[in-house]
Amino acid sequence: MDTILSEMDFEALACGEFTTSPEAVQRVIGNGNVLLLDVRTRQEADMCSYPFAKNIPLEELPDRVDELSRDAMIITIASSSFESTVGFSFLRQAGFEMVKTMVGGSEQLATLLKPAPLYAAKKNA
Numbered sequence: 001m002d003t004i005l006s007e008m009d010f011e012a013l014a015c016g017e018f019t020t021s022p023e024a025v026q027r028v029i030g031n032g033n034v035l036l037l038d039v040r041t042r043q044e045a046d047m048c049s050y051p052f053a054k055n056i057p058l059e060e061l062p063d064r065v066d067e068l069s070r071d072a073m074i075i076t077i078a079s080s081s082f083e084s085t086v087g088f089s090f091l092r093q094a095g096f097e098m099v100k101t102m103v104g105g106s107e108q109l110a111t112l113l114k115p116a117p118l119y120a121a122k123k124n125a
Contacts, residue, residue: 018088018099018100018101019100019101019102019103020075020100020101020102020103021102021103021104022102022103022104022108022109022111025075025077025102025109026109028075029052030052032072033072033073034072034073034074034075035054035068035069035072035073035074035075036050036052036053036054036075036077037053037054037056037068037074037075037076037077037087037091038050038053038054038055038056038077038078038106039055039056039057039058039061039076039077039078039083039084039086039087040055040057040077040078040079040083040106041057041058041059042055042057044079044106045057048106048110050077050106050109053077054067054068056068058078058083058086058087058090061087061090061091062090065090065091065094068091068096070095070096070097070098072098073098073099073100074091074096074098074099074100075099075100075101075102076088076091076099076100076101076102077102077106077109078102078105078106079105079106079107080105081101081102081103081104081105084101084102084103084105085101087101088100088101
């Protein structure tokens with residue numbers, strides 16, 4: 001954990017090296033080189049599921065980390081930035097190099113994915 005914390009200096013945090021926005025997450029849905037990792041609880045995922053993401057609740061992550069590829073960029077998403085950051089920190093500590101965390105919460109992502117914004121984006125593309 002010391003190594004992970006030492007990497008999070010002012011410059012890295014200021015440039016957003018470890019974070020990504022809900023809008024950026026929306027743009028990578030379906031990209032085979034990116035794994036969206038939903039670390040919300042099963043109950044949360046049941047209420048609003050993201051079929052494009054792999055759900056591994058935080059409390060299960062240590063036992064299921066071998067299910068994750070080290071060859072893809074992993075972006076952790078959760079109900080809050082805190083939960084997402086905990087998942088990010090665990091993965092970095094476990095030796096995953098290509099990891100980011102989504103700022104904000106999954107509610108912001110759900111808002112972006114509503115039919116009206118999706119339709120508008122498709123229409124303007």
